[in-house]
Amino acid sequence: MPRFPSFRTVILSATALALVLVWVGYAVMSSAMLDGQTHDTIANAETTARAYESSTSRTLRDVDVTLRSFADKYAEGGLVRARRLIDDGLYDAALIHHFSVFDPNGTPLFRSEGVGPPESLDGTGILALHRDEGGALMNVGLPFAGSATGRPLLRFSRRLEDAAGDFAGVVVANVDPDRLSSFYRQADVGRNGVVTLVGLDRIVRARGTKDGRDAVGLSIAESALWTVMQRSLTGVYWQVSLADGMRRAYAYRPVEGYPLILVVGIAAVDIDAAVAGFRGQMMIIAALLSVSIVLVAGFLLVQHRNAERLAAALSVNRDFLARVSHELRTPLNAILGFSEIIKDQMFGPQAGPRYADYAQDIHASGQHLLTLIDDILDLSRLQAGKFALHLEAVDPVVAAEWAIRIVAPQAEQKGIRLEINRPAAPTPVRADERALKQMLLNLLGNALKFTPEGGRVLITVGRGVHGRCVLRVTDNGVGMTAEELRQAVVPFGQASALTTHPGRGTGLGLPIVKSLIEAHGGHLRIDSRPGQGSQVTLEFAA
Secondary structure (H helix, E strand, O other), X not given: OOOOOOHXXXXXXXXXXXXXXXXXXXXXXXXXXXXXXXXXXXXXXXXXXXHHHHHHHHHHHHHHHHHHHHHHHHHHHHHHHHOHHHHOOOOOOOOEEXXXXXXXXXXXXXXXXXXXXXXXXXXXXXXXXXXXXOOOOOEEEEEEEOOOOOOEEEEEEEEEEOOOOOEEEEEEXXXXXXXXXXXXXXXXXXXXXXXXXXXXXOEEEEEEEOOOOOOOOOEOOOOOXXXXXXXXXXXXXXXXXXXXXXXXXXXXXXOOOOOEEEEEEEEHHHHHHHHHHHHHHHHHHHHHHHXXXXXXXXXXXXXXXXXXXXHHHHHHHHHHHHHHHHHHHHXXXXXXHHHHHXXXXXXOOOOHHHHHHHHHHHHHHHHHHHHHHHHHHHHHHHHOOOOOOOEEEEOHHHHHHHHHHHHHHHHHHHOOEEEEEOOOOOXXXXXEHHHHHHHXXXXXXXXXXXXXXXXEEEEEEEEOOOOOEEEEEEEOOOOOOHHHHHHHOOOOOOOXXXXXXXXXXXXOHHHHHHHHHHHOOOXXXXXXXXXXXXXXXXXXXX
């Protein structure tokens, strides 16, 4: 007769297989998500490069038209006639910093803006270029320190001719590259993306980054751009930036009509960051599924081993699951629903912020599940009378100060002030120190959740009218209605935090406090009004 594997072997084997499937699935999905994001990002870079190349070409064409008009008027009536174009403001003053005119020997004849260092064409080759080329082209010169502040300017120049058609000098439109850079900074290329305008002479003319880092005048002769351009005039390549050392994917295109190249770079760290949140949430989901699988496996093994001994407890468990099933399903449904949206990218690959919001909801659901399970365990022990109290003389002020230190980081995140009102004389109380601290933590946690940013939470330690030790936690939060007060001390009486009141707890905090204070022979009192905050009072036995 064939021998079948034991129940334990089957469960352990199934658990191992399920865990392998979960993590292999995570790895496959994570890799696919990164590959998809990389593909989409590069496509976006190419689209952005096309758009900004076209816009840059139009901008330079406007400068060229202005210079050509100046040259035509110069040929008709000399400098006096030509400068009317400038005096009448018939040019883009936001782009062109100032105009300069030089005679055939390079002597400055005119400068439209009088503030700045002396100008010279010595060593630039501009005069020789325009003297020989016949006036057909606008020259794009190298950056030079031509502004009063020392910032570099770009020289765009054209040949001037007299009425006889002879070489009469050069007119220069001095363009502030920061105008181009500020335009490039508007590109949707990520936090560390960059748009660069570089000449065929391999010198950067303008560079737009979110951090404003300047690279005008930088030589990128060692860039891989020049190698890939030998194979194709447009394309994409990967490289570590010579300007800031960051690895990027670069989409490049020549600027139509000019010896310039428009390059759009998107950082690898931005591509990773775009999916890091999703991958992190997928890891959380995989971890939650793994924990669930292990817990289920352990549960099945324990149930199998203790089937007879736990037969009576099964009915109690069924009743318990019926009462809390909604609270458990709600965060699980949120985790599964939002993770499916992220996995299938329902709103498209570019909806990053929206997916990030869903990822945060997944994280909040996981935290809610963990808190819910802890609270259920505490409450079940209390209701079963298995929560042993070790009564001793405890200083409530010390316990309150400890609780404040624990929740201080949470309060700082919301800018909430935590204060304590100490009694004039020592007020020891006979209590279980751990239980007292748990009550204070639960009350402070509730107060912080329901108190808006910039609020105040106060702990008061004193004696009641009968000489009993009294602890009060007061906040100026949202408060509660009479019905909410009644439901607050009922297990799961509070509406689910994930369905109606984001940020609220599991609905077990106050029931646990009520059970603990009653186990001490004391009682709980809650005073609250909507919009006026709440005050929770713990009165211990004499």
